[in-house]
Amino acid sequence: MARARGGRAARRAERAESDADDGTSVVQQSRWGQLRYTDPPTEPLDREGVERVHGAAMEILEDIGIDFLHEDARRLLAEAGCSVDADGPTVRMGRDFVMEMVARAPSSFTITPRNPDHAITIGDGMAAFGTVASAPNVSDLAGGRRTGNHADYQTLLKLAQSFNCIHFVSGYPVEPVDLHASTRHLDALADALTLSDKVIQPYSLGSERIEDGMEMVRLAGGLTHEEFEASPRTFTNINSSSPLKHDWPMLDGAMRMARRGQAVLVAPFTLAGAMAPITLAGAIAQQTAEALAAVALLQYIRPGAPCVYGAFTSNVDMQSGAPAFGTPEYMRAMQMSGQMSRRYGLPLRSSNANASNAPDAQATWESSNSLFGALSGHAAMVFHAAGWLEGGLTASLEKFVIDCELLQHWTHYHQPVPTGPEDLALDAIREVGPNGHFLGSEHTQARFRNAFYSPFLSDWRNYEAWEQAGAETTEQRAHRVWQDVVAGYMPPPMDAGASEALYAFVERRRSEGGAPTDF
């Protein structure tokens, strides 16, 4: 599928056979596959520190309580023996109950989309990367910043499908606000299930949307109800309304998903200094309490329901109150979250976040730091792994491409370094001697195709060649790359019957008026 794109692509064409993509894209990218951790996680807390944070989380759950703004949830928790306020939404859970429920959750599981080759493992020492989610705006170098819309939403889905380092679509990469709110979920999810065959995510925004989402995933996969409920086919993500509160629409969606064996990520929005204590230990304790409260509820409803411990703790700029990401505090918070998630045997969800207004140096160091935090914390899922800008207010098409390059770097980094006799290369060193060069040696020639990671976005030409070719910045190269990828996009094959059933469902639900918009 590789189309000629000038000198660089041409020089690399030879690589295509040995180390290239699977034909779904025009860039010479890495093959489909998940990152598998080789380094141990980085652990800022000692064992005692982990237990202190755990103890504080338990005290919050037992003594301070969490508000569940959902009557059914409170009724179930009361039935389970929790202390539920008679006149208010607060629920207090004993630590024994919480730990018994949490222990029911699997430490890893698989989510299988309509193309089983794109099934992903959540946990088990692996990472899965998702697109930016829920950005209200979209931007690119040529078109500037604009309100999210259907066309750009489709463009982002095409990029998600084409880049092998992207393993799942998180919600809507950008909000298609030109689709009517009552039927947006139908059209948007139909697009996601058609333009992509990877794992997708319906939002927990009220009963209708999540039920429609599950049904659409089932129909697109050509599954019976029994097959759908037998193992995870999709997932949803809920955020607590920090501090200490779970809202109705998200709880409702989470409970419906768990009942049908689908995965639920619980990610408290605990910005330290704003919605959580300014101290990292306090913020992570609160994050843990909020996450475990929902996990306990879901495990009571369906023992063994796949759940993920979500971490979004970062800090705010104390001068302006604006959220900050990719900070030293964010890196430590992700690593601490990893420690807590392992304490409970739950996979970790993290994010590739930044607060920059442009895909420039700041965006890149904040993203590099965020990814380092997520990966050194052994995140099982990295949300917003590609395309997030402005603290999530914009999905940037160039940033999407830049992030894919970072994801490939880290995936390649997590490979063992062999030290066998052939790797130690004593014969080659002897043969080349003090006056030779290794480029021509047999040892080099036998390995040069696959010896090193080959980036698709780096420009390593010398200055003069780079200048003569137009002195393109990384952002400008990324602009060309996403346009090329979209131009070369091919929709993944889909069973005609499944497609028909999916669109028939969409039309039926559209005629019924879709979902209420007053959630």
Place this chain on the structure above:
Amino acid sequence: MARARGGRAARRAERAESDADDGTSVVQQSRWGQLRYTDPPTEPLDREGVERVHGAAMEILEDIGIDFLHEDARRLLAEAGCSVDADGPTVRMGRDFVMEMVARAPSSFTITPRNPDHAITIGDGMAAFGTVASAPNVSDLAGGRRTGNHADYQTLLKLAQSFNCIHFVSGYPVEPVDLHASTRHLDALADALTLSDKVIQPYSLGSERIEDGMEMVRLAGGLTHEEFEASPRTFTNINSSSPLKHDWPMLDGAMRMARRGQAVLVAPFTLAGAMAPITLAGAIAQQTAEALAAVALLQYIRPGAPCVYGAFTSNVDMQSGAPAFGTPEYMRAMQMSGQMSRRYGLPLRSSNANASNAPDAQATWESSNSLFGALSGHAAMVFHAAGWLEGGLTASLEKFVIDCELLQHWTHYHQPVPTGPEDLALDAIREVGPNGHFLGSEHTQARFRNAFYSPFLSDWRNYEAWEQAGAETTEQRAHRVWQDVVAGYMPPPMDAGASEALYAFVERRRSEGGAPTDF
């Protein structure tokens, strides 16, 4: 010293008292101090792997040999019992001899410049950061790329002196080619010793330059010869001419420095696939052999001479042969080098390298990766920590500022995370409850000044405010910052007698014709 620089600086003025600089700069930067590692090093090799690389290095030294292009060096090594070819430069060293010599070197030491407050520890779980060194070109956003010159050299010295995260000046941050080659070292080092009071580095480019350099450091510090030789006051860096060769000018400088108790860094230039095997294990084995060969010589000359194991192993782009930096291979090479340096009880030298032609996203991810490699390898000295661009062919003034921001990030990251009762913040969580906000809580108010790292270069304003203020990219902000810092630069105080002696020496040596230029 803080001058008003608009809203951001004004908002931050209040911070100045508690967490700001020591008055040498106009940016609200961190205080002077070295990074102290809190995370353990990342170790890609197991114990057996380290021993295999060590064994290969020993076999290179014993069996293949290293060329020493310096008669005195060969004579000394023959005297020490090494096998020296009668008709050639090759020296073979027994592993027992090498290990006995290497064991003489200290695992850490201090270098004290003319201002003892700017003394730096090399090793002992700390990192020291240096400027870009030896770039033939310089660039900035307004003036573009130009040949290195005296004025820009001085500008870079002022930045090095002003930024507290810069601990030493590496050689000439940019080559002042408009200074005559025979006296360049006199003028350039006089500048370095006057415009800065931090540790500086004379080049090992023949006998005269290194002797002049040591004498100038001695005079600028107002030291007797005995005081100068009693402990390290400066250092030099030598590169082997890989594969397997140490050249005359560098060996000569290194031996002269070691004889007077000054520090020597030995950094083989082992690009995997070009000057070293394409396999990382082989490249690191060769790097180790080349480094230890010189360290053994220096320890034979002066037992206990401060030496540093230098690592510069990276890979080349196998398509073009161009050097690549900040790659997955570079990160692993730095970590493996750290393992080898600890195997020998030597401090590690690494670099903050990238191969980008502009201070953009690529430059930033490559630098972030390089810094991660260096720091996760527990480098004691990070060369080229600020300002390096284009694989070292250009010193970029904006990149200098961007890198200082990265260095501050990582320094702050390496701090323990406390988990005491006040950090767990249960009282604050209880007080704020499910409907409150932590910004106004007493727990937050008591901590907000110093709770979080505060970057000087990040722009965290919302998009609209950022756009209205001119939509500056990080590069544009960095341009303003270096101009402000240079405008606000104040030369460090210098003893009048020492200054007089320094310049009298320069004039005497100038009248003598300086140093030969045919090295």
